[in-house]
Amino acid sequence: MKEWLQNRTECQNFETDCMEVRFPFSLEGKTILVTGASSGIGLSVCRAVVASGGSVIGVARREDCLKEMENELGAGNASYIKADLSLDADIEDITLRMPEVNGLVYAAGITRLAPLKFIKRHDLEEVMNVNYFSMVLLLAQVVRHKKIKRNANSSVVLISSVAQQVGTKSSLLYTGSKGAMSAGSRVIANELSSQKIRVNTIEPGMVQTAMASEMEDMLSKEVVEKDMKQYPLGYGIPEDVANAAVFLLSDASRWMTGQSITLDGGRYKLLD
């Protein structure tokens, strides 16, 4: 009983220290590695990290976009590593060049629409490579090289998709890859919990990004407009996802791991 009381007091003191020292949603003093940083959700995460007081290292293939991101956010707050995550050599390069970070956001991703009977091994490999294999391989190297701070409330945020909770026609390539990501995140969360490294996913519905525009081009404006009407709060914007990522990266979520936040404007839980 006495020991329990002592532990409880220590915890309360810790909580009080956390709350008093700084706003728990702040990322002040934290450095975050963000993949897919050249556009869409990844770029929004970079902006949100800096707006929340942190500094960011963006990873993407397109150096011009990365430079633009660095210029916009300021060289003191943002830097970048140009890399192609589908190449093992580039993953190794990221791991060697990056400093020890407090968090990592995996926002790199691609999508392809294809009905089941048209799916080929090449399509599967292309989507799985970027959306799942590279995520696993990057985290494996980052952990192996101890580039994410241990016992310091570090946080890994994986941008999955609400697609993996449902069964949208023609989305098998994408849905399968995000399902693997979400399922894998719980295993990784468990393995890293002893180092107090938290791992959570965000599962957004349709977010207005270049990737969504590609879908609109392939389908039709009418199909997209019909789909948008299914969202009580409308389609999301990248900032909606970035704000949730800031929460998961911050100390405000220090007791949360192996979980998923669904952000879909009410699409799948609110019924007429």
Add this chain to the structure above:
Amino acid sequence: MDKNQFLQSFAEQFDETDPSAFTMNAKFKEMDEWSSMVALMIIAMVDENYNKKITGADLRETDTIEQLFERVAAK
């Protein structure tokens, strides 16, 4: 591009519609079985068979199989 081959491949994306309904003058979007799923299969079929990309807009802006054939041939 062979018209008959295109017509056959187009028809193969449908499961319920009577094969006799597929002529080059058939208005495909008026077929009972036409759906967003069939549209995706037509897009995928054109990609696979002809290595050409068509979009929802191409389907929206054409009415008959002949018109779609001409549009794919022109790409």
